[in-house]
Amino acid sequence: MSWAVEEWKEGLSTRALQKIQELESQLDKLKKERQQRQFQLESLEAALQKQKQKVI
Structure with a gap:
């Protein structure tokens, strides 16, 4: 096709x-x-969530 x-x-x-x-x-x-930027964004968001959990 x-x-x-x-x-x-x-x-x-x-x-x-x-x-x-x-x-x-x-x-x-x-x-x-x-695609690379999306992966980078997702990685940064995951790292941010991890840091937030440490603060709480």
Whole structure:
């Protein structure tokens, strides 16, 4: 079914395809960065909860 995902790109110019590839690459990079930041946020929240328990 992956061919259907790419079907919309058929007939586009080389320049358009290159731009799409750049944007998809940038999207992947941003997704990974978001995932890392989410993990960092969750870790910090867990550490904060741990510190709160110590205070109580």
